[in-house]
Amino acid sequence: MYINYQESLFEIIFTTAVEMLGVAYEAAADFAQVVLSKITGFIFRFDHVPNQLILKDVAYDGERFIATWESVSTQADCPVCGKTSQKEHSSYKYGEMVQDVGIARLPLWHCIYRKRYICTNDHCICVKFMETFPGFVEMRYSRMTVNFVDHVLDTAVNTSSVAAAKILNSQGAEISANTVTRAILRRGASQVEKNFYDNAGDVEKIGIDDINLRKGDSSTSCMVLVNLETKKLLGILRGTTGDTAQQALAMFPNLKIVSRDRGTAMASAANALGKKSVADRFHITANMHEAIERTLHEMLPKSMYIPVGNAWFCISNDTESGQTVLTEIPASLTEEDIKKRVRMANLSSQAERKYRDTLRVLELTAQGKYAEEISGITGIPVDKVRSLRSGMRETASAVEKKIDEFMADPRSNVKKQKSVTTSAQHSSKSKVEPYRDTVEAMLKEGKSHWAIHEELCKQGFVGSHSTVDNYIIKLGRENGVYREIEEDRSAANDYFVPLPERPQRISVRIYSAKTVYNRVLARIRDHRDAKNGEHEGSEAEPSDHALDSKKKSSAIPASNRMNLPLNLVDVLNWRDPDPLESKKPKDADIESSVDSLIGSMYPVFGHMIQFGIDYHNFMDNNNVAGLHEFIEKYKGDSCWRLAKFAKGLQMDIDAVTNTLLYPDISNGVVEGMNNAVKCDKRVCGGRAKVDLLTARTVLRQLPEPSGADAKTA
Ligand SMILES: [Zn+2]
Secondary structure, three states, rough: OOEEEEHHHHHHHHHHHHHHHOOOOOHHHHHHHHHHHHHHHHHHOOOOOOOOOOEEEEEEEEOEEEEEEEEOOOOEOOOOOOOOOOOEOOOOEEEEEEEEEEEEOOEEEEEEEEEEEEOOOOOOOOEEEEEOOOEOOOOOOOOOOHHHHHHHHHHHHOOOHHHHHHHHHHHHOOOOOOHHHHHHHHHHHHHHHHHHHHOHHOOEEEEEEEOOOOOOOHEEEEEEEEEOOOOOOEEEEEOOOOHHHHHHHOOOOOOOEEEEOOOOHHHEEEEEEEEEEEEOHHHHHHHHHHHHHHHHHHHHHOOEEEEEEHHHHHEEEEEEOEEEEEEOOOOOOOOHHHHHHHHHOOHHHHHHHHHHHHHHHHHHHOOOOOHHHHHHHHOOOOHHHHHHHHHHHHHHHHHHHHHHHHHOOOOOHHHOOOOOOOOOOOOHHHHOOOHHHHHHHHOOOOHHHHHHHHHHHOOOOOHHHHHHHHOOOOOOOHHHOOOHHHHHHHHHHHHHOOOOOOOOOEEEEEEEOOOOOHHHHHHHHHHHHHHHHHHHHHHHOOOOOOOHHHHHHHOHHHHHHOOOOOHHOHHHOOOOOHHHOOOOOOHHHHHHHHHHHHHOOHHHHHHHHHHHHHHHHEEEEEEEEHHHHHHHHHHHOOOOOHHHHHHHHHHHHHHHHHHHHHHOOHHHHHHHHHHHHHHHHHHOOOOOOHHHHHHHHHHHOOHHHHHHHHHHH
């Protein structure tokens, strides 16, 4: 199917003009030509085609539109020297196909007959050249119009080249993925060139960082340069050696400040060029956290067993400061208390022994004793100590659960009718037999087996209460007094009349070095929050927006967000906290008592908190004198990692000082750029090389409106 719109339309207009208006043939032909080109231009939106080109024909060959153009230009600029030439090479015109943005999902091609000119500049190496059309077809061998390239790039920078080619083809273009890639590379390279040569003088602040394109593969390491003022990528360079960095930075004559992470290659490059380098706040803080975390991992046992519950501690309220003060840690449970718990939980003698042993082991563990020492003190075998210790949490919570059940229904213990197997020995063979008279007498009095057991113990009986209990059941069976005994059993809880108060809950928490690390960070943050609160409280007006001001004080100010401990970037905490759900004071007591207990067991805990607080004291206030004090204080620290951190600051003292002097400079933009680049690489199926990634990133940052302006202009 071949349709030539041009010819059929020309026919219609021409005949109409001749027949209806009676125009002469020649004038009618001219008229038809002009009207035709205007209509076609309107339909196909040819307004971006320069005036030197005359539309000869538009045809549809069943797959694409083809517009034929002929150049009527009288002059052209030499592509090498730029000199305008009016000397045509010959009258022969070369028809070449150039693709444009498709119409109605069909491809549109221009067949352009161009002229050749001769360069009139004697010093130019160019002899003859093909004319080009700025804004339309800008290069000699270009097979795409400028509009089409823009369209391709708009699509391509937001997806992979392969996907972009698919999308474009479905929208009426004839293009391959490779062509898309080449278009990106060409446009991107010219932009990077502008960044490094034409506009290099505008750059004053640079953020520099290295990334590995393949994880853990240093052969793919690249250097990312970002203009910190415009927040735009300048370029990605292969290699991260000091030489590369130095060469790259030397390209920018007006460069004043280089922000970098703590890599030594970058540091030496910046120093060699005499630029001010700023160590990134984020990385220093990250290093500080790392020092704390590793120290804790080295100095703390794998798991720490912390008894929790008010029963363990004597907490008194200091009336002067209004604060809860822990006076004694850890207090052990009294014998009376343990006895009460055992009775309430209705533990068997075996379970009771385990519970008591567990409590003892827990107490000694909380004093910082090792399994061997505990074994020596208590006489429990080491293996048993270990197994008790690892099961502490379960043992303690099981007893608490049983006590809860008892409190909910005190008679539940009784309902569980205890039975003795039929194969059991006769009562006369029991250990309790010598005390038979006492037992029978007490049963008649209506005493419970608990009471009987206690009485027998006073008389010298050695054995558990369940032995006594079993004996009583056997007696009942053998003598037919079962009913009486059952009644007696229901009176068992007379022991607890009146119903006692619920004993304090106790539980065991198992902490790893990691959780302790989180607690350290939390304490450091609390300290900083408190400081910020004081600071803001002094200037805050006493308004009715008490809640608002509280919220404000607890939020970390925007300027210091970079220092936020990474593990604590808790999305929930950044929201407005529900006032009802705010910390219950009791929990706070427990939490603070846990902290003091950890602190007393492991002094390194407090040491780390102090370290963090000292760090933030100078970092948050950008206090240079504080930095020097900090280094002096910690460079000989007993924890070698802290000392190493302090010495690291000292070695990099200029850059770290600059960090404090230029608080608004940060490498955050560069880190974000790294993320974008890595994400882009994955979009491209993970195969994109440095140049393509650079081109894509740079193109994506180009201001959007410029393309739109060009189209409307
Ligand atoms: Zn020339």
